[in-house]
Amino acid sequence: MSVTTDVSIESETSHFSKKLVGQWIVVLGLIYLLLVAVSTISGGFKSATGDNARQLFEFARNPVTGLVIGTIATALIQSSSTVTSIIVGLVAGGLPVGLAIPMVMGANIGTTITNTIVSLGHVREREEFKRAYAAATIHDFFNLLCVVLLLPLELMTGFLSRSGYALASMMSGSGSLSIKEFNVVKPIIQPALYFFQDIVLAGMPKVATGVFMILIGVIMIFVVITLLGKLLKSLMVGKAKEILHKSVGRGPFSGLLSGILLTVLVQSSSTTTSLIVPLAGNGVFSLRQVYPFTLGANIGTCITALLATTAITGGNAVLALQIAFVHLLYNMTGVIIIYGIPFLRNLPLYAAEHLAESTVKNKLYALGYIFGVFFLIPGVLIALSNWLGL
Numbered sequence: 001m002s003v004t005t006d007v008s009i010e011s012e013t014s015h016f017s018k019k020l021v022g023q024w025i026v027v028l029g030l031i032y033l034l035l036v037a038v039s040t041i042s043g044g045f046k047s048a049t050g051d052n053a054r055q056l057f058e059f060a061r062n063p064v065t066g067l068v069i070g071t072i073a074t075a076l077i078q079s080s081s082t083v084t085s086i087i088v089g090l091v092a093g094g095l096p097v098g099l100a101i102p103m104v105m106g107a108n109i110g111t112t113i114t115n116t117i118v119s120l121g122h123v124r125e126r127e128e129f130k131r132a133y134a135a136a137t138i139h140d141f142f143n144l145l146c147v148v149l150l151l152p153l154e155l156m157t158g159f160l161s162r163s164g165y166a167l168a169s170m171m172s173g174s175g176s177l178s179i180k181e182f183n184v185v186k187p188i189i190q191p192a193l194y195f196f197q198d199i200v201l202a203g204m205p206k207v208a209t210g211v212f213m214i215l216i217g218v219i220m221i222f223v224v225i226t227l228l229g230k231l232l233k234s235l236m237v238g239k240a241k242e243i244l245h246k247s248v249g250r251g252p253f254s255g256l257l258s259g260i261l262l263t264v265l266v267q268s269s270s271t272t273t274s275l276i277v278p279l280a281g282n283g284v285f286s287l288r289q290v291y292p293f294t295l296g297a298n299i300g301t302c303i304t305a306l307l308a309t310t311a312i313t314g315g316n317a318v319l320a321l322q323i324a325f326v327h328l329l330y331n332m333t334g335v336i337i338i339y340g341i342p343f344l345r346n347l348p349l350y351a352a353e354h355l356a357e358s359t360v361k362n363k364l365y366a367l368g369y370i371f372g373v374f375f376l377i378p379g380v381l382i383a384l385s386n387w388l389g390l
Contacts, residue, residue, distance in 0.1 A: 036193070047209050070106020071374065072375065087104060110374065113370060116137060119135065135352075146331075167321075169318060255292035258293055261296075288349070291339075
């Protein structure tokens with residue numbers, strides 16, 4: 001009798017293990033689809049805007065317009081790495097560093113729109129949406145606070161510009177450290193993008209292709225987040241939860257380092273932060289645990305751009321290196337000052353929590369926030385700067 005019971009228990013255990021493995025394979029598949037969805041939206045914006053995104057930068061005449069253009073361009077292209085690469089190229093071509101610095105700061109703000117869109121996938125579940133939306137917008141509020149504090153300081157002292165130039169001068173003439181082609185995610189998701197762009201939407205005008213890709217990406221996000229949420233609720237217990245908490249949730253330094261390493265690996269802070277939002281929505285991580293992870297993503301995206309920039313040669317190579325160092329120093333300084341001072345550290349937390357509570361009560365706040373922060377306010381700032389003759 002005991003032998004039969006043991007065999008039965010062993011059979012049930014084996015069945016449970018197979019089911020668990022199958023569920024984790026589905027989770028990996030859904031994460032892959034989430035990456036494809038984010039990249040599809042990015043590719044859609046690039047296809048819809050064409051060369052107009054680069055032309056946006058021609059309107060930068062002062063720090064205010066530079067900041068706004070960096071924000072809008074990144075919100076449209078959905079990739080701060082792409083925008084900072086364009087900025088580095090423009091600096092190498094003669095764009096004044098003084099105008100490029102606010103553009104880089106704006107790129108930090110614009111890149112946060114992606115994870116905010118991802119959080120909308122939780123909109124059906126009140127508490128999930130509240131947690132996910134707060135986790136997404138804390139990145140926004142941190143970057144906004146960075147600009148409020150550091151842009152005036154830079155305009156008054158030039159500390160970022162001078163520090164960046166000093167570091168660039170030290171590195172100029174050294175061998176190339178470029179890892180521009182190193183991206184473990186891009187080769188995996190590229191076939192799916194080609195499928196949408198070159199097969200499903202083949203023959204359509206570029207603008208129409210771009211619009212359809214954006215719609216496909218948004219729909220995919222909603223479907224994937226819904227399915228992922230249901231699976232994670234059952235899987236994020238025991239050992240799996242413990243492993244994740246050891247890498248991200250153990251403490252601020254661990255979270256910061258995890259954000260840096262993952263972003264260096266995938267070369268996209270918007271992808272990194274978009275992956276953490278569903279986990280926050282499902283209660284795996286608290287807002288305070290997500291916070292340092294997103295700051296690490298900010299730093300990680302600078303490191304990849306910096307290493308790629310070292311391959312640039314020519315008369316303005318030092319200036320290109322300078323703006324890359326400025327981007328890194330800006331994000332590191334923001335982390336040290338804002339996260340290092342308790343009062344400042346808590347401001348993005350309170351703002352994200354308050355906005356999430358208000359948005360849960362009225363979902364229109366979400367659309368109003370995205371449109372207002374990433375498009376309306378930047379447009380008003382440009383209009384004001386033109387009116388004041390800046």
